[in-house]
Amino acid sequence: PGKMLTNISSLLRACAQKSVSLNMFYPTNCFSFVFKCDLHKLDEAPATEVVMTREEGLKYYHIMQTIRRMELKADQLYKQKIIRGFCHLYDGQEACAVGIEASINMSDHLITAYRAHGYTYTRGGTVKKIMAELTGRRGGIAKGKGGSMHMYCKNFYGGNGIVGAQVPLGAGVALACKYQGNNELCVCLYGDGAANQGQIFETYNMASLWKLPVIFICENNRYGMGTSVERAAASTDYYKRGEFIPGLRVDGMDVLCVREATRFAAEHCRSGKGPILMELQTYRYHGHSMSDPGISYRTREEIQEVRSKSDPISLLKDRLLSNNMASVEELKVIDVEVRKEIEDAAQFATTDPEPPLDELCNHMFSNNPPVEVRGTNPWAKLKSVS
Amino acid sequence: MAAAVRFFIRGANSRLSVGTGTGGSLGAALLKLSPSCSSRSKTQRRHAAHFTYQPDPVPTQYGETQKMNLFQSITSALDNTLSSDPTAVIFGEDVAFGGVFRCTVGLRDKYGKDRVFNTPLCEQGIVGFGIGAAVAGATAIAEIQFADYIFPAFDQIVNEAAKYRYRSGNLFDCGNLTIRAPWGCVGHGSLYHSQSPEAFFAHCPGIKVVIPRGPMQAKGLLLSCIADRNPCIFFEPKILYRAAVEQVPVESYTIPLSEAEILQEGSDVTLVAWGTQIHVLREVSDMAQEKLGVSCEVIDLKTILPWDVETVCKFQVSNVTLWISKTCTQQRVTCCILGRFAGRQMKTCRTHPIPPLLPGGCWTHPNLFLLPGGCRTHLSPAI
Numbered sequence: 196p197g198k199m200l201t202n203i204s205s206l207l208r209a210c211a212q213k214s215v216s217l218n219m220f221y222p223t224n225c226f227s228f229v230f231k232c233d234l235h236k237l238d239e240a241p242a243t244e245v246v247m248t249r250e251e252g253l254k255y256y257h258i259m260q261t262i263r264r265m266e267l268k269a270d271q272l273y274k275q276k277i278i279r280g281f282c283h284l285y286d287g288q289e290a291c292a293v294g295i296e297a298s299i300n301m302s303d304h305l306i307t308a309y310r311a312h313g314y315t316y317t318r319g320g321t322v323k324k325i326m327a328e329l330t331g332r333r334g335g336i337a338k339g340k341g342g343s344m345h346m347y348c349k350n351f352y353g354g355n356g357i358v359g360a361q362v363p364l365g366a367g368v369a370l371a372c373k374y375q376g377n378n379e380l381c382v383c384l385y386g387d388g389a390a391n392q393g394q395i396f397e398t399y400n401m402a403s404l405w406k407l408p409v410i411f412i413c414e415n416n417r418y419g420m421g422t423s424v425e426r427a428a429a430s431t432d433y434y435k436r437g438e439f440i441p442g443l444r445v446d447g448m449d450v451l452c453v454r455e456a457t458r459f460a461a462e463h464c465r466s467g468k469g470p471i472l473m474e475l476q477t478y479r480y481h482g483h484s485m486s487d488p489g490i491s492y493r494t495r496e497e498i499q500e501v502r503s504k505s506d507p508i509s510l511l512k513d514r515l516l517s518n519n520m521a522s523v524e525e526l527k528v529i530d531v532e533v534r535k536e537i538e539d540a541a542q543f544a545t546t547d548p549e550p551p552l553d554e555l556c557n558h559m560f561s562n563n564p565p566v567e568v569r570g571t572n573p574w575a576k577l578k579s580v581s
Numbered sequence: 582m583a584a585a586v587r588f589f590i591r592g593a594n595s596r597l598s599v600g601t602g603t604g605g606s607l608g609a610a611l612l613k614l615s616p617s618c619s620s621r622s623k624t625q626r627r628h629a630a631h632f633t634y635q636p637d638p639v640p641t642q643y644g645e646t647q648k649m650n651l652f653q654s655i656t657s658a659l660d661n662t663l664s665s666d667p668t669a670v671i672f673g674e675d676v677a678f679g680g681v682f683r684c685t686v687g688l689r690d691k692y693g694k695d696r697v698f699n700t701p702l703c704e705q706g707i708v709g710f711g712i713g714a715a716v717a718g719a720t721a722i723a724e725i726q727f728a729d730y731i732f733p734a735f736d737q738i739v740n741e742a743a744k745y746r747y748r749s750g751n752l753f754d755c756g757n758l759t760i761r762a763p764w765g766c767v768g769h770g771s772l773y774h775s776q777s778p779e780a781f782f783a784h785c786p787g788i789k790v791v792i793p794r795g796p797m798q799a800k801g802l803l804l805s806c807i808a809d810r811n812p813c814i815f816f817e818p819k820i821l822y823r824a825a826v827e828q829v830p831v832e833s834y835t836i837p838l839s840e841a842e843i844l845q846e847g848s849d850v851t852l853v854a855w856g857t858q859i860h861v862l863r864e865v866s867d868m869a870q871e872k873l874g875v876s877c878e879v880i881d882l883k884t885i886l887p888w889d890v891e892t893v894c895k896f897q898v899s900n901v902t903l904w905i906s907k908t909c910t911q912q913r914v915t916c917c918i919l920g921r922f923a924g925r926q927m928k929t930c931r932t933h934p935i936p937p938l939l940p941g942g943c944w945t946h947p948n949l950f951l952l953p954g955g956c957r958t959h960l961s962p963a964i
Contacts, residue, residue, distance in 0.1 A: 265615065279770045342771060356703055356773040391701035393733070419702055421675055427701045491678070 198523075220520050223248040230452045235435045235442035235472075241459035245269060245451050252511065255297065255450050256521075259289040259508050259530050262313045264537045265322055266269070266481075269312065269343075273485045277545055278329045281345045285313040287480040290507035291414055294453025295382060298461055303370065306352040306365045307384035309344040310479075314384075320352035321412045322406075322536055326544035334543065339550040352565045359392030366398045369409035372563055380408040380464040382457075386551045390433050399437045399470070406469035410460045411437065414447065419494040420483040434474035447475030448505040461478020478505065498518075557581060609692040632861045635825035637797045643830035652822045654796035654829045655761070659722065659805040663692045666720050668757075671697045673707060673724025681726060682822050684764055708734035708760060712742050712812075715758035720807060725762040728816055729776040734760075742812040743787030758809035761803070764792065764816035765857055777856075782814055783886045789813040789838060790885040794859040795825045801836030802883060809838060811939075818857045841889035847878035853893055855882045905929040 225245055232240055258315075266286040272278045285292070292313035299305070307314050315325050320336050328335030329343055336346050346354040352368065355361040365383025372379040388414055390396065402409050413433040417424055424431045442464070447454040453475060460471045478501045482489025489498070515521040545555035556568040556579040568577045596644035628643045639646060649657060662669045673687060677699045678687035691699040700707050701785055725731045731738075738760070746754035766775045784792050789811050793799035799817065806813035818825075844859070845866060859881050866877035882888055 280771050281774070388702045391703050391706075392704050393703060421678065422699060422701075426627075426699060 207221075219247055219520065220522070222250075229394075230446060230449065232452075233432075233434060233444040234297055234457065235432075235437075235444075236439075237441045238441060238458075239413050240481040241443070241445075243455075246345050246452060247514075247520075248450040249515075250299070252515045252520050253525070253529065255293050255510070256511055256515065256526060257533065258296075258317065259288045259450065259511065259531060261322060261534045261536065262286070262289045262292065262316055263508060265316065265325065265532050265540075266312060268541050269326070270481065272326075272330065272541065272544070275361040278343070279331070280342050282485040283308075283310045283483065284328065284481040284485070285310050285479070287501070288414060288416060288447065288477045289508070290314060290450040290453050290510075291412075291447050291475050291477055294447075294450045295412070295457045297450070298457035299382060301350065301466070302377075303379050304352065304365075304368045305384070306355070306361045306381065306382040307370065308355055308358060308386060308389060310386070311344065311346055311354045313350060314351060314475065315346040315520070317570040318348055320346065320348045321352075323543050325545050326537075326540045330544040330547075331549060332544060332547035333550040336555065338554070342556075343369070359389040359394050361385065362389070362392075362395045362398045363401075364471075366402045366407055366409050367402070367409075369402065369407040370405065372408055373406075377465055377467055380461060382410045382411060382412060384412045384414055385426050386419060386420070387413060387415040387417065387431075387433060388427065390415075390436060391428055396436075399472075401442055402470040403437075403440050406467065408467075411440070411470060411472040413472070414477055416477050418479075418483070418492060424495050425507070433476075434472055434516045437472040440470050440472045442472035443475065444474040444476065446505075446506045446509065447477030448501075450507060450511055458493045477547040497559055553578065554580075599785060604935045607833060620741045629900060632827045632864060633858070634795070634821065635860050635863050638939070639793055639828040640797060640830055643834040644832045646806070646828040646830050648798075648826060649796050649829040650823050650826045651796045651799055651817065652682050655803060655817060656688065657687060657829065657831065658800040658807075658833075659870045660690055660691070661804065662720065662722070662807050663688060665833065666807075668718060669696065669720040669722065670714065671722045671724070672700050672711070673761075674700060674726045676724050677749075678722065678742055682817075682819065684817075685823075686722070686763075695853070703733075703809040704730050705737055709738040709741065709757060711758050711760065712737060712755045715726065715751050715812070716757035717744065720757045721755075721759070721762045722807065723758065725760060725962070726820075727760040727774050727776075728764040728778050729773045731760075731762055731778055735781065737780065737813040738788060738812070738814070746811075747787060750915045754810070755812050758812040759803070759806045760814045760815055761824070762814070762841050763819035765791045765818045765820060770819075775804045777816070779814075779816060779885045785886070787811070788834040790816070790933055791838060792818070793883065794818075794856060794881050795821065796827050798883070800829055800880075801834050802838070802943040805838050808835060813838075816856070820857055822841040836883075839887050839889055841883060841892040842881045843878060843892065845877065845879040849876045851880060851893070852879045853880045853882055855885065897964055930938060 207520050222327060230243060232243075234240055235395060263286050266284045269282060270284060274283050290308070293307075295318040301319065305314060305318055314324055315336065316322065324334060324336040325346060327333075328339060328341060328346055330341045331342060333339050334347060337340070341347070341354065344354055344356045347562045352364060353361070355364075362383055363384055365381050367381075369381040372381060383398075384430075385392075385395065399411070399488055401407070402411075413436075415431075415433055416423065430436060432444070434444040436442075443456055443459070445451055445452045456473055456475075460473055463471045480489075480498060480502065481487075515526070518524065556577045558581050559568065559579050560566060560581060562579065562581050565578045565580045569575070570577050603753045659671060659729040671688060673680075675681055677689050677694070677697060685697060700710070701960050707725065710722040714721040725734065726889050741898070742755050742758060744802050746756070764779075779790050779792060779826045782788060789806065789809060791802050791806055791813060792815075803815055806815050808829070841853070845863065847866065852866060853860050859879070862877075866879050869877050880893060882893070
């Protein structure tokens with residue numbers, strides 16, 4: 196029936212106005228695809244017959260496109276030296292952030308490492324505030340004091356610079372959830388490089404022992420800075436590294452795979468079975484950070500191949516178009532909308548003033564009344580308000 | 582960029598008077614020295630280093646020299662070590678391709694992948710592994726990618742490496758271990774690429790902590806650390822990796838540890854620092870001479886632990902104000918090193934009145950990448 200409908204709809208579209216008629220498209224579509232899902236100590240697997248509604252599809256497209264454009268804009272601003280410091284870009288990995296968020300609630304918790312712009316957005320930060328934080332202005336999500344690596348919002352614990360240090364924190368958050376009995380869980384992300392840190396294994400042990408509702412997610416983008424996974428890890432099956440923790444590995448470039456895997460994992464946690472480990476096989480187009488060209492340890496051909504065959508936004512777009520769930524024009528409208536939002540945010544981020552200097556020492560401690568802080572010489576007194 | 586500045590005022594013969602109370606006259610006078618240093622705070626955007634690197638004179642006693650910057654001098658030292666010591670191995674994150682600061686470029690190709698190899702991302706593991714390799718007889722040179730990341734390895738350094746010889750009654754030791762790490766403010770490093778953690782280690786008997794001021798010093802000191810029979814931590818000022826260029830001997834040579842160097846003689850004030858701050862202080866001492874007529878002695882401490890007490894405290898004092906200025910991101914550095922100097926000072930000058938101690942000159946908050954570097958001393962041109 197798809198083909199006939201497609202033909203009719205194309206005909207009608209050709210006659211119709213530029214505005215798109217919603218009746219032309221399938222409101223939902225059931226995708227039955229056997230997505231590769233490796234399991235470790237699990238008897239069940241995530242569903243392979245998944246349903247995506249048109250609404251969902253367009254939403255995922257919008258969010259992924261926003262993240263993509265935002266990261267590319269950040270790249271541009273960095274090269275113009277408007278963003279300084281360190282900047283780790285997320286483009287290529289959008290499906291992970293969007294897929295995960297699709298299966299958890301805003302009341303759940305999430306913590307990740309420094310490649311955090313995408314998650315800041317999916318967890319509720321606005322593009323404006325994110326970009327202003329990157330440029331270090333007072334309108335930034337951390338008041339301009341954190342920068343790229345330190346962005347936070349409700350139920351999103353950052354944004355952490357030290358590799359692997361966020362994982363025990365995530366387990367702690369999960370403990371609080373369990374203790375408070377609110378049926379919330381914590382999604383605790385780290386990368387393939389961090390997977391070799393000792394504190395991660397300490398966390399696996401604690402989480403498993405106490406059956407904490409934590410989903411450990413390893414975003415395996417094949418390179419820990421410049422080191423490929425084969426050269427860093429004795430076992431690159433990161434989903435098995437939890438040993439006694441059940442694990443699954445899915446394609447992190449397909450937003451629906453990520454969504455279903457997370458849905459499965461969330462159910463596992465919420466049913467009280469304890470932690471679960473997910474590995475998302477994904478890819479980043481940019482280098483590790485803006486100071487890494489990204490081509491000294493991998494070939495341009497490899498990057499091109501991933502871009503052409505597995506780009507998450509293209510995958511979703513193809514799915515929507517070929518299943519007649521959206522039109523090219525509609526997606527273009529979303530693109531234009533996104534572009535405008537990013538431009539406005541960049542404009543704001545460039546023009547917003549920097550945080551005032553008298554806020555320099557604020558929030559060092561929790562204190563009331565303000566505390567006196569010594570400046571660079573014994574007679575320079577600064578004030579810390581908290 | 583961080584260093585401690587010990588500011589000693591020689592009492593009786595000094596033409597300076599140290600005021601009591603706030604706004605001590607000397608300090609205030611020196612504060613007014615630099616043009617942009619004022620009590621009004623203002624945001625300043627820094628796009629270049631706020632000091633000029635002052636190269637050492639060309640050394641003549643070590644043979645042929647070559648123009649090198651800091652990272653090249655480190656490479657040269659490592660090259661000399663790998664060629665002369667068959668048990669030497671270099672390991673750390675990303676050292677194989679040359680390192681994130683290019684300190685190990687070419688070494689893997691020259692000496693093989695079993696001598697220059699990458700480790701996974703695990704600082705505690707790297708140092709622990711290094712200790713083991715050193716105990717077993719290899720000359721282990723471990724690299725921690727940034728000094729900010731040394732903290733997971735803190736337990737290994739302080740509890741394992743430092744105490745190995747002592748607790749085994751000299752049966753075992755890890756003297757063959759040298760840990761290298763890029764160190765100090767660089768302007769855009771913010772919280773985790775700017776730290777100067779030497780003070781955390783400065784209270785740990787059993788290890789040595791060394792910080793060079795330039796390429797020629799770095800090579801000699803690093804070779805001394807490698808040769809030294811104690812585990813050494815060698816911090817390399819990252820802001821100087823490219824900025825510091827001078828003539829460095831091509832062959833192996835050593836500069837003794839625990840020997841401070843008097844870079845400039847002076848009669849009124851002694852300034853003690855290490856690492857990048859030396860160059861700031863040299864500018865400051867010139868300014869002090871020019872504008873205040875104050876003659877400053879500048880001492881490069883070089884080895885933080887064990888430090889050269891004799892050279893630093895050798896002048897006659899009758900009334901000394903110990904003034905510590907630190908430009909790093911760890912406030913407790915100030916207190917700890919202050920304590921050490923104070924302790925020593927009191928011991929040396931017990932026949933004289935105990936001087937008042939003024940801590941000063943440090944940002945007591947984490948380094949913000951927005952602000953132009955965390956580089957301040959009350960004596961330096963403010964950034």
